Amino acid sequence: MSVPKNRRYGCWGGNRAGLAEDKDRCVESIWHNHSPGGYGDQCSRKRGYGPNGEFCKQHDPGAIAKKKADCERRWALDRKAEDERWERQAYDRLAGNYCRGIGMSKEQLEAITLDTPTA
Numbered sequence: 001m002s003v004p005k006n007r008r009y010g011c012w013g014g015n016r017a018g019l020a021e022d023k024d025r026c027v028e029s030i031w032h033n034h035s036p037g038g039y040g041d042q043c044s045r046k047r048g049y050g051p052n053g054e055f056c057k058q059h060d061p062g063a064i065a066k067k068k069a070d071c072e073r074r075w076a077l078d079r080k081a082e083d084e085r086w087e088r089q090a091y092d093r094l095a096g097n098y099c100r101g102i103g104m105s106k107e108q109l110e111a112i113t114l115d116t117p118t119a
Ligand SMILES: [Zn+2]
Pocket: 026, 027, 028, 043, 044, 045, 055, 056, 057, 058, 059
């Protein structure tokens, strides 16, 4: 990973030199509506996380990647649960249609269901 030697922050049209990196603070650039060009402002949080300990807890690339992975995992689980729910509904519909097709009443079906040991 290449690290720029002299990071600059807060550069804009009226202050092209900007500010030098504060070695105690996170290296992430923060963009504001009032920072129109060049570079954002240096993150104001204390560094100590991530590669070379140059990031704050929030901007630690590892933490960000983990958060993203957690989010994707949760999404995949939701997705799986949803798929299973649809699958079950499709099955129930088919089973219901079948029972109706062979003329089984709801009462008869319930009687069978109640007689069948679960698990
Ligand atoms: Zn930060």
